[in-house]
Amino acid sequence: MINHEIKIAFEEYHSIKELDKTDYELCLEATEAMKNSHSPYSKFRVGAALRLQSGKIIYGSNQENVAYPSGLCAERVALFYWGANHPDDPVEAMAITAQTNEFELTKPVTSCGSCLQVLAEVEKKQNNPIKVILYAEQGPVWVIRGIENQLPFLFFEERLTT
């Protein structure tokens, strides 16, 4: 028997104001994106903003549906929009934020497993890691570089892509 240990790494900041200017601005875009959230069921609004290499910003927000599984998370709304419209302009960073009136958010909201799996595929496709910036109205900011620091056991099978 062999015991394995996997370490992940991320940075923590006190506030988005400590980030560099482009990342700080991307956070403001994610907050703006959150305004188009359609979340009458969960009342949990999520906004995502992607910054592409060209400087272009792509927006995503969670889009729910009365037939619950038909909805989609903010991250995948943004990432699929990128894939459909700007696949040759690599994603440098994604800022994600959330808001609800139902309870207090005191730490960043992390992505669900499905969004992480999609993020993994975008990184593979563009052959470059993505910087993910997570923050809420209160609490710290987490900056995570590369999917291996979020989903070390991601599903990927090279033989399915050839």
Ligand SMILES: [Zn+2]
């Ligand atoms: Zn998700």
